Amino acid sequence: MSKNLRINNKHFVDETRKLSFTFNGKKLYGYKGDTLASALLSNDIHLVGRSFKYHRPRGIMTSGSEEPNAILQIGNDDALTEPNVRATEIELYDGLICNSQNCWPSVKFDIGGINNFLSPLLPAGFYYKTFMWPASFWEKYEYFIRKSAGLGKSPSKQDPDMYDHRYMHCDILIVGGGVSGLMAAKIASDDNKKVLLLEDKELLGGSLIYDDSDISKIDNQKSSEWLKKLIDNIKKNKNITIKTRTSLAAYHNYNFLLARQNLTDHLSVNDRNNKIRQRLYKIRAKKVIISTGAIERPQVFHNNDRPGIMLASAVKKYIDYYGVRCGLENVIFTNNDSAYETALSLHKSGTKLNAIIDIRDNSSSEIVNQVKNLGIQIYWNHTVVDTKGYKRIDKVTVMKLNDKGNDVIGKKIDLNCDCLAISGGWTPMVHLFTQSGGKLRFDNKDNIFVPDKTNLDQLSIGSAKGDFELDDVLKNSIKDTKKFLNIENSNFDKIDVKCSKEKEKKNIWLLPSDRPLSKTKPFLDYQNDSTAKDIKLALREGFKSIEHVKRYTTTGMGTDQGKLANMHALGIVADTTNTNMGDLGTTTFRPPYTPLTFGTIVGRNVGQFFDIFRKTPMHEWHVENNAKFENVGQWKRAWYYPKDGETMHDAVQRESKAARESSGILDASTLGKIDIQGTDANEFLNRVYTNAWSKLQIGKCRYGLMLNEDGMVYDDGVTTRLGENHYLMTTTTGGAANVMSKLEDYLQTEWPELDVFLTSVTDHYATASVCGPNAKKIINKIFKDLDLSDESFPHMSFKEVKLGDINCRVMRISFTGELSYEINVEASYGKYIWEKCIEAGKEFNITPYGTETMHLLRAEKGFIIVGQDTDGTMTPVDLQMDWIISKKKYDFIGKRSLYRSDTVREDRKQLVGLLTDDPNEILEEGAQIVKDENKKPVDMLGHVTSSYFSPTLKKSIALAVLKEGKQLKGQKFLVPMIDKTIKVTVSDTIFLDKENERING
Amino acid sequence: MFLISCPYCGERDQSEFVSGGEAHIARPKQPTELNDDQWAEYLFMRKNIKGIQFERWNHVHGCRKWFNVARDTSNDKIEKIYKMGEQPPKI
Incomplete structure (x- = not known):
């Protein structure tokens, strides 16, 4: 270190603990308690980055979260590196590695700096104006813009750190541990309120804790001494929780707030192992007190951005808190009294202050008088008109303001400096207040926006509310907090505060x-x-x-x-x-x-916990038998079971053939199941399904189609009448929860007079569905006493039977077109019954099949899948399912919509079958159907919804929706693909066994 | 994130609820008697006002009960919560 920038520091930096760090490849040293910014400054480093557009050299400007320039890339590990970290906020740790971001090849020599000289060509809106035409070039422009605009690089590997979420509840949340927040915390916790106090820095106390001035006194003590005692006092209070290094991220309605706590970012990398890095608190507070303080404004003048130009309050903090001088030749440029505190700090630390430039005509406040008495040159009614020094300021040029303050007069005065401390007044941190929906009011006296109206139970105090002088801050905070919390007396009622009062203002x-x-x-x-x-x-x-x-x-x-x-x-x-x-x-x-960070937002919800998933009771068996899974809603469903090296196509062809030729077994546990009971259950079903339910006998099953009130198909499934007033409804796997909600909605709000109770039993039962020509033989082996004859147990009927102690509900229903039995047992017996079926079916080559084969088998039969062949715009008539609409029923959900002018149009898209002219050509689901490829624009007449190669029919089959499709059977259409056009013919939707002979074995 | 006081369970986080749109739109008793315009009025037309709006909410991840909420859409303040079948309050 060539210059003596570190001064003897007493309180906040531990000079016995020297830490090493690396900046742009150079090894440097700082102390425990430093921020990265203060450590850099103590090494006489101001220049840390280049600006975004002109690549001008930029230095550390502030000491807090408002820092615009000192944003660095931290770490050099592909997984752990972090871009855009403010050097003013990160605490120094041993081994910290950081680099400048927006410069190439280096921060000291940056080729992009040429933009500075091109700047007349780069005005506001330059990118908008230049890169608009031709539109097709945008992708090329974007590449270069992104490259030159780079603000650091994101990590390229998975984040190995752990993050956490936690809920917190409190009576009073106080955001900001400065003097006003601490006093509010004391008042509230003395009143036995459960208080949560958040402070984004490592230590409590805000800016008063390092204030060394003799002018401001509280109860006749130095204000920082008084504050230290208050903090010690508060920490003894049991009903207050203090979270430091915790910054409030968001303030939502109903006093719901999010705060992020840094737990390990200040530790050396080796000390972080197995610790949670950051924690996100989700806070519900009965009342919120915002005491986030204010940030200093810069001043706006020519070349006000050189390294070495800093906020006056930051210069003061670096001296008084970190013991670091930002320069050896200082000049202050201000429009208010607060920068005079910086002047006193500079003087006290023995740092040279060459001059103060003040745009005001004069001031005679106590603090200004004190500075005047030190003999420091003050240029009243002057302004800075220019600065010099490329990588570090070395000179300011000063001129006198005219009477109106809109021009400069007189001679130029040059002043040498290596640090220019600027102050343009203070801005209350009203961000959180406005985030919460609060409305601001403009205060003409101080030129600030201050909190005004809010709907929430919240209060802003201290400089966050616009009080900048110590006596106002303290007295108003006490008064407002007491009123807010409905408290009569506090320990602070007789507080005595002395401070300098600002007399002149100019902006x-x-x-x-x-x-x-x-x-x-x-x-x-x-x-x-x-x-x-x-x-x-x-x-x-x-x-x-x-x-x-x-x-x-x-x-x-x-x-x-x-x-x-x-x-x-x-x-x-x-x-x-x-x-x-x-x-x-x-x-x-x-x-x-x-x-x-993204990590904080997602917390523990990563990897397999990103989204919860549901497993059927037979899941383990599917895993053991090499199933591939697909996600259906939140379920993991067996998709297909490839055998030694089979492709998906091969496996599906084999599974389908087996199901048609001998037997197959499907895990159907995921289907939604709703238990419906009550004396009006039958009437209820009549109202929610399109078909009639009055005549369904006990022990019989019926397929039902459910519409939305707009007439569009919503869900389908088989419902079984278990008893006089007892039904079991099944729904699609993905639609189960929505159907349940919809039915509850109608029951509770439209038909409260109905005696019906709904219970979701999806998870309570496991279902194995055995199908194929040999299904009856297999079921017979399992349930030896069950009469499976068509007379006793016909298609669409149900039997309750016991297997040992297990109650089994067996339904003879079919989604494949084959003779088929569904065995429902209590979920805990699911795997047992599944294995029982497999064992019994061994001699018949029983083949487990997944959802893909199920889809193929049902498509051969022309059975729709709601959500695949329908999309919320299909009526039953569009699906050619007119037969399922009861003509007799007076009303059901969606009935009236079936004869709206729009739903009776003949030219709606309707469900059809499609056969490719080349039987080996398989259509792609989603492919468009057209008549004339050459007409521009091409008329899109429909699209393919389901498509498979049928091993039984030995040809490709597809379902599609097609405009006026019902009347187009036999007509030819085209399906244009990226590399070819496929010729298709419209067919019936049922491809196999139109006579339903297989269903009876 | 709202705090909603379910009339059956008490105060809970908004994430337990779903909104069901405007309240007090009764399903017509005799839909077949309505012409297309009247039916469309019931089916599609919903208010979107700035001010007090009456809405249906469902405690879907709780007791599954539907109830009514009078909410000020300008600031999301819930003015009143009342059960299904009760008349909207005068606000």
């Missing part, structure tokens, strides 16, 4: 220069390189709404979300258009307040 959003605006670069948004010029250009080009100006100029759209830029942008728009800032409104603040 100029865009400071004048001796040059025309077009020849200057007064930056507003440092990260996005937007200047005051860009704002004015946008206004000239007709953008009026602040939301449009923001998007056109990209002001406030960086990772810092315009924390520094927004107020100046608004101010310049207001000044230029002669509008009151309060009427202009603000842009919308959206969560998260500071960026969140």
Whole structure:
């Protein structure tokens, strides 16, 4: 270290613990307690990055989350590296590796810097204007834009870290552990409220904790000493939970808030093993107190972005908290009293302060007088008009303001400096307040937006509310908190606060220069390189709404979300258009307040826990027998069972053949099952299904089609009458939950007079479906006493039978067109009954088949699958299922819609069969059907919904929806594919066994 | 994320509920008597107002009961929760 930048520090940095870190390949040292930013500054490093558009050298500017420039790539591991980390927020740890991001080949020599000289060619909206035409070139432009706009690189490997979510509930949530938040915490917890206090930094106390001034006193003690005692006191309180390193990300309605806690980011990499990295708290608070403080504004003047130009409050914090001087030759440029605290800190630490430039005419407040008495040169009514120094500021040029403050007069004065501390006043952090839906009010006195109306039980206090002076902060916080919590007395009622009071205020959003605006670069948004010029250009080009100006100029759209830029942008728009800032409104603040990692958002819901899945009781058997699975809703269903090296096609052909020629077995446990009981159950079914149910006898089954009220097919399935007032309804696998909700809806809201009770029993039963010509023999082997004759047990009927102690419900129903039995048992016996069937079927080559074969078999029979052959726009008539619509019933769900003018159109898309002219050609599901390929645009007449190669018919078959399809049987159409056009002929929807002979074995 | 007080279970997180759209639209008793326009009015037409809206909600991951909610759409504040079959409150 060539310069002596580290001063003896007493409180917050542990100089006995030296830490090494690497910045752009260079090994450097800092201390425990440093942030990466303070450690860099202590090594005299200001230049850390290049700006987004012009690639101008940029340095550390702030000491907090508003940092626009010092965003670095942390780590060099492909899985752990993290881009866009603010050096001001990350705590230094031993072995930290970081690199500058937006520069090539290096931060000191960046080829993109040429953009700075091209800048007259790169005005606001440059990208919008230039890369619009021709539209087809966009993809090529995008590649280069993304490359040159790079803000760090994302990790390329899976994140190995652990993240966590936790719910928290409290009476009072306090966001921000500065002095106002701490006092509110004390008042609330003394009142026996359950308090949760969040602080995003490592230590509580905000900016007062390192305040070393003699001017402000609380109860006659140095304010920081008083605050330390308060913190010790609060920590003893049992009903308060304090979470540090925890930043609030989002404030939603109903006092629901999200906060992220960093648990290991401050530890050296080796100390992080097996620890949770970050935790997301989901907080429900009865009341919320926002005490997030304020951030200092910069000033807007020509070349205000050089490394070494910093916020005055940051310069003060680096000295008083970290013991780091940001420069050895300092100049302060301000429009308010707060920068004089920086002047005192510089003086106290023995750091040279060359001058103070103040745009105000004068000030006689206590703190200014104290600075005056130190003999520091103050240039009143002056402004900075230019700065010099490419990679680090070395000079400021100062001129006098005219009376109106809109131009400069007199001679230029040059002042040497290596650090320019700027202050343009303070902006309350109202982000969380507005996120929660609160409305702001403009305060003309301080030129700030302050919280106004809210619907939630919340309160803003301290500088977050617009109180900037210590006595106001303390006294108002006490008063407001007591009122908010309905408390009569507190320990602070007699508090005595002394501080300097600001007497003069002056604010100029865009400071004048001796040059025309077009020849200057007064930056507003440092990260996005937007200047005051860009704002004015946008206004000239007709953008009026602040939301449009923001998007056109990209002001406030960086990772810092315009924390520094927004107020100046608004101010310049207001000044230029002669509008009151309060009427202009603000842009919308959206969560998260500071960026969140993906890991924090997903928490433990990764890998197999990303989405829960459901397994049938036979699942293990399917796994053991090499099944491939498909997701149906949340179910894992066996898809097909490939045998030694079979492709899916081979397996499905084999399974289908076996089912048709001897026997197959399907796990049908996933079908939705609803137990329906009550004296009006039969009437209920009549109302929800299109067909008639009155005559269904006990022990019989019936297929039903359910519509939406708009007449479109919603679900289908077989319902069995188990007893006089007892039915078991089955639904599609994916539709089960929705059907249940829909039926409950009608029962509770439209027909509360019906005596019907619904119970979902999907998970309670397992179902094995045995089909094929030998199915009867297999079932007979299992249930020896069961009479399986057609007279006793015909198709569409049901028997209850015992297998040992197991109650079995056997239904003779078929979705494949084969003779078929479904055995339903209590779920815990599912695997037993399945294995029993397999064993009994061995001699008949019983073949387990999956959903793919099931789909093929039913397609041969022309049975629809709701959701595959229908899409919410198909009526039963469209499906050529007119037979299932009862003519006798007065009403059922969707009936009236079946003769709306739209649903009776003849030219609706209707379900048809399709046969390819080449029987070996299999159509692709979703393929379009056309008549004339040459007519442009081509008329899209329909599409293929189901398509298979039938091993039984030895040809390709398909179901499709086709305009006016019912009347087009025998006609030829085309199915154009990417490399060929397939000729097809419209056929009947039933391809196999139209006479239903197989169903009877 | 709302906090909704189910009339049967008490205060629960919004994630346990689903919204069922506008309330107090009774299904016509005799749909067959309605012309297309009248039926379309029932079937499709829903209000989307700024202010107090009466809605149906279902405690789908709880007791499965439907109930009514009077919600101010401008700020999502729930003004009143009442059971199915009860008349909308005057707000």
